[in-house]
Structure formats: structure tokens, C-alpha cells
Amino acid sequence: MTDRFLEGRRALVTGATSGIGLAVARALAAAGAHVQINGLGDAGQVEAALAAVRAAGDPGALHHGADLRDPAAIRAMMALAGPLDVLVNNAGVQFTSPLGSLPDERWDQILAINLSACFHTLKAVLPGMQARGFGRVVNIASVHGLVASVAKAPYVAAKHGLVGLSKVAALEAAAAGSRESGGVTVNCVCPGWVETALIEPQIAARAAQAGGDREAGIRALLAEKQPSGRMALPEEIAALVLFLCRRAAHNINGAALPVDGGWTAQ
Ligand code: NAD
Numbered sequence: 001m002t003d004r005f006l007e008g009r010r011a012l013v014t015g016a017t018s019g020i021g022l023a024v025a026r027a028l029a030a031a032g033a034h035v036q037i038n039g040l041g042d043a044g045q046v047e048a049a050l051a052a053v054r055a056a057g058d059p060g061a062l063h064h065g066a067d068l069r070d071p072a073a074i075r076a077m078m079a080l081a082g083p084l085d086v087l088v089n090n091a092g093v094q095f096t097s098p099l100g101s102l103p104d105e106r107w108d109q110i111l112a113i114n115l116s117a118c119f120h121t122l123k124a125v126l127p128g129m130q131a132r133g134f135g136r137v138v139n140i141a142s143v144h145g146l147v148a149s150v151a152k153a154p155y156v157a158a159k160h161g162l163v164g165l166s167k168v169a170a171l172e173a174a175a176a177g178s179r180e181s182g183g184v185t186v187n188c189v190c191p192g193w194v195e196t197a198l199i200e201p202q203i204a205a206r207a208a209q210a211g212g213d214r215e216a217g218i219r220a221l222l223a224e225k226q227p228s229g230r231m232a233l234p235e236e237i238a239a240l241v242l243f244l245c246r247r248a249a250h251n252i253n254g255a256a257l258p259v260d261g262g263w264t265a266q
Contacts, residue, residue, distance in 0.1 A: 024138075
């Protein structure tokens with residue numbers, strides 16, 4: 001039986017209509033949390049995501065359609081969401097281009113979703129968590145919060161920024177609560193390659209170079225940077241997020257934890 005250690009806790013996961021966010025939302029629901037999800041998608045995709053979270057363990061799971069490029073929409077979502085014990089800033093977008101030809105609006109979009117939105121949600125939840133003595137903020141950054149790659153300037157800038165923002169929030173919240181209450185922590189999880197829709201364009205580009213062979217495209221991506229040669233699954237990222245939500249993780253704070261098959265060890 002699943003250990004429902006989050007029974008009575010309230011969680012919000014951004015970007016949870018697919019990929020890593022959906023896996024995290026399901027894991028939190030299975031652990032007993034009331035889960036609110038945010039994310040874009042058509043009605044069918046939103047309903048499918050909600051159905052998955054409800055089936056995982058929270059029949060009352062809700063969806064907020066806020067577009068995270070819009071700070072006013074984020075503030076409205078956070079007001080509707082109410083007090084939260086767990087916040088997972090997961091929504092993110094990618095676009096690859098050399099700096100010289102990067103459209104200005106792509107820079108603005110990626111910084112808004114991958115970084116500024118996390119500031120707005122954090123700002124809304126942190127004081128309440130500190131006052132109650134328990135809170136968990138997990139920001140899904142990336143190996144690109146720790147190291148760079150070519151053609152990913154806005155993504156790398158935003159993810160490095162997210163690691164820095166998380167460290168400041170971790171310090172500001174560090175003394176809140178107690179070992180018994182669980183304290184308030186703010187951490188980043190930094191995945192390497194994870195099998196989701198986000199990286200499909202990059203797989204497709206490599207597959208095209210390999211004469212349309214998708215598996216060869218994946219192998220080429222992994223061989224370049226991820227020594228394990230294996231992609232992670234969204235559920236594996238969710239398992240780490242879930243551990244960070246445990247009371248026993250009260251002293252893991254301000255960390256940026258790689259899940260990258262050795263990428264950043266090189
Ligand atoms: P995904 O494309 O499957 O999911 C992205 C989610 O973000 C979706 O729910 C989407 O609706 C949501 N989103 C996008 N723009 C939004 C907006 N304007 N407003 C609200 N929601 C929005 O991608 P994923 O791979 O699951 O990515 C999740 C996170 O993991 C991202 O922050 C990404 O940078 C990070 N990450 C992914 C990988 C990987 O290899 N897949 C590696 C490292 C980090």
C-alpha cells in the first residue's frame with residue numbers, strides 16, 4: 001500500500017498536463033495530498049491529466065489554466081489555490097537557436113515561464129509556509145541550471161537563474177519551523193535527458209541526421225552528454241520530488257540535485 005504521508009497537505013504543480021509535472025502530480029496524489037495542477041492543453045488533455053491524478057489518489061484534484069507568461073494570471077491562480085504545503089514549479093519550455101538568430105520574443109517567453117513565473121508562485125507561498133513551519137518548494141530546473149550547452153541561451157540563463165532564486169528562498173526560509181514540524185525547504189531537481197514531449201524536436205533533429213531513425217537519434221543525444229546512455233523516466237524524477245517532501249528531508253535545503261546519469265560529473 002502507498003504510504004500516504006502527505007494526507008491533509010495541499011499541493012500545486014505547474015505544467016502538470018504532461019511529462020514530468022503530471023508524474024509529480026500523480027505521485028503527490030498517491031501520497032495523500034490534495035493536488036491542484038496547472039498547465040496548458042486542450043480540454044481532452046486537461047481532462048486526461050485530471051483523471052490520472054484523481055485515479056492516483058486525489059478524487060478532488062483541480063486544474064488551473066493560468067498562462068504562466070502572465071503575472072496577473074499567476075497571482076489570480078495563487079489566490080484561488082489558497083494556502084499550500086507543497087509547490088512544484090515544473091512548467092518549462094525549450095527553444096534551440098544560436099544567440100545571433102534567437103528571436104527576442106523567444107527570450108522573453110522562456111524567461112517568463114521558466115524563471116519569472118517561479119518567482120511569482122514562490123512569493124505567494126513562502127510567507128504562509130514560514131508561518132506554519134512546514135513547506136516544500138521543489139523547482140524542476142535542469143542540468144542546464146548547472147552547466148551550459150550551445151544554442152540554449154534563454155533556457156540556460158533561466159535555469160541558472162532558477163537555481164540562484166531557489167538558494168535565496170532556501171536561506172530566507174531555513175530557520176522556519178522545527179525538526180518535528182518538518183521545516184520549510186526550497187530545492188531544485190536538475191534532470192538530464194527525460195523522456196517527454198519537451199525534447200521531441202531535439203530527438204527529431206538527430207533522427208533526421210540519422211536517416212529518420214528515431215532510436216539512433218536518441219542514442220546520439222545521449223552519447224554526447226549523458227554517460228549512463230539511459231534517459232530518465234518522468235516517474236523517476238517524481239520519486240525524488242516525493243522524497244524531498246518527507247519530514248526526514250527537512251535539512252536538504254538550497255540544493256540543486258542532478259538526475260543526469262553523470263552528465264555534470266564530467
Ligand atoms: P512537457 O512539455 O511534457 O511539459 C511542460 C508543461 O509545461 C506542460 O504541462 C505545459 O502545458 C506547461 N506549460 C508550458 N508553457 C506554459 C505556460 N505558458 N503556462 C502554463 N503552463 C505551461 O515537458 P517536460 O519535459 O515534462 O518538462 C517539465 C520541466 O522539466 C520543464 O521545466 C523542463 O525544463 C524540465 N526539464 C525537462 C527535461 C527533459 O529532458 N524532458 C530535462 C531537464 C529539465
